[in-house]
Amino acid sequence: MKNDSNQLGVQYGKTTIRYLLNHTDRKNLAIHVHPDLNVEVEAPLGSELEEIKDKVLKRAGWILKQQRLFERYSFELPPREYVSGETHRYLGRQYRLKVIVKESGGGTVKMERGRILIHTSDPGNQDKKKILLEDWYRKQAWRVFAERLEKWLPHFERFGKNQPSLMIRKMKSQWGSCTPEGKITLNLKLIQLPKHLIDYLIVHELSHLVELNHSGEFYSLLARVMPDWEERKEKLNRFEF
Numbered sequence: 001m002k003n004d005s006n007q008l009g010v011q012y013g014k015t016t017i018r019y020l021l022n023h024t025d026r027k028n029l030a031i032h033v034h035p036d037l038n039v040e041v042e043a044p045l046g047s048e049l050e051e052i053k054d055k056v057l058k059r060a061g062w063i064l065k066q067q068r069l070f071e072r073y074s075f076e077l078p079p080r081e082y083v084s085g086e087t088h089r090y091l092g093r094q095y096r097l098k099v100i101v102k103e104s105g106g107g108t109v110k111m112e113r114g115r116i117l118i119h120t121s122d123p124g125n126q127d128k129k130k131i132l133l134e135d136w137y138r139k140q141a142w143r144v145f146a147e148r149l150e151k152w153l154p155h156f157e158r159f160g161k162n163q164p165s166l167m168i169r170k171m172k173s174q175w176g177s178c179t180p181e182g183k184i185t186l187n188l189k190l191i192q193l194p195k196h197l198i199d200y201l202i203v204h205e206l207s208h209l210v211e212l213n214h215s216g217e218f219y220s221l222l223a224r225v226m227p228d229w230e231e232r233k234e235k236l237n238r239f240e241f
Contacts, residue, residue: 006021007020007021010053012060017039017063019031019039019040019041021041022041022043023046023047024044024045025044025045026044027044027213028213029042029044029047030042031056031059033066033067035173035175035237036172039067082118082126082130082133083097084097084098084099089192089193090137090192091144091192092197097118098118099118099120099129100120101121104121105121107119107128108132134188140191142168144195145168145191145202149166149202149206152202152206155225156206156207156225162182164182164209165183166183167184167186168185168186168187169185171185171188178206178208178209182209184202184205186201186202199226199232200233200236203222204222207222
């Protein structure tokens with residue numbers, strides 16, 4: 001359980017690497033580079049700051065490499081207008097949006113003939129169309145994520161873990177998370193990815209039910225369950241929305 005956090009930095013050549021330090025109830029130090037380029041360090045309770053900085057410096061080359069990777073494949077999308085002809089992803093594929101005017105009543109969204117159809121009585125209301133599409137994504141996410149979770153859960157039954165609870169929410173800098181109590185939270189945006197990448201994130205979080213940190217044991221478990229996890233992770237980092 002986290003008990004404090006601090007924003008710190010180390011100098012690596014001419015580059016200052018800034019990171020958020022969290023002291024946690026864990027055995028080993030872990031460094032995370034998030035898609036927004038922020039660096040997070042999780043250190044065991046009682047760890048000395050100088051010792052932590054030394055370990056960050058030792059991983060500085062890897063940290064910068066990860067940040068460059070995220071920078072290389074990130075770009076600003078033009079603002080969404082939710083108009084006919086605009087493309088939106090679902091399970092890795094691009095679909096054309098078609099807005100259909102209805103006389104009255106609430107709006108609906110459905111997929112038909114390779115298109116995503118938004119039926120609304122207020123076609124000029126961008127916010128309403130956005131909410132309709134997001135609600136549709138969320139409904140699909142609950143169905144797909146639950147299905148994929150059930151597919152991979154048997155691989156972890158031998159560890160005696162209970163059925164985890166699933167949460168779905170919009171997240172800015174994480175694809176997913178897992179608590180010691182067994183609550184797995186997945187980013188709503190995952191529903192736009194191909195299923196094999198959704199599977200990677202689910203197996204990653206299920207592995208945290210057994211190994212809460214990113215230790216050697218964690219990666220050994222991940223490799224046993226999903227031998228090609230590194231290839232999937234690389235594809236996830238390169239995926240363009």
